[in-house]
């Protein structure tokens with residue numbers, strides 16, 4: 001018996017939100033440069049990034065076994081990502097959810113994104129703390 005979706009969404013809605021979100025990310029003055037430096041502005045690279053992110057959410061929400069990456073390792077490994085940028089990422093994501101989905105569904109997905117975002121931010125904070133100058137007691 002397949003598990004019911006964590007949030008009542010269809011795959012097509014997930015892809016629609018991911019496309020709308022990264023269109024905003026590319027225009028954002030705070031987190032846009034981090035993505036452009038990492039992914040360039042090549043449309044093909046962005047299409048495969050968006051396909052990977054759609055798989056990530058389809059795995060988390062619809063229990064599709066379509067993603068097997070390690071977001072914590074990826075984000076902790078990007079030195080240009082600063083802990084304070086997560087608030088901006090989540091604000092943009094919430095705006096996109098509110099624009100693309102009914103309120104109740106948007107709120108459920110937002111709660112999940114904020115929970116994952118908190119975890120990724122902690123990973124980046126720990127990484128930033130460990131890479132700083134040694135604390136001489």
Ligand code: HEM
Pocket residue numbers: 031034035038039052053056068069070071074075078081082085086089113116117120
């Ligand atoms: C400060 C906020 C964030 C920034 C600047 C950021 C930036 C990036 C960049 C540049 C990549 C591409 C890495 C690459 O392929 O070389 C990436 C990958 C990814 N991001 Fe983020 N991200 C942020 C927050 C988040 C959050 C909050 C989530 C989830 C809720 C998330 C989920 C992912 C996933 C799933 C990948 C793919 C990782 C893989 O390669 O398997 N990101 N992110």
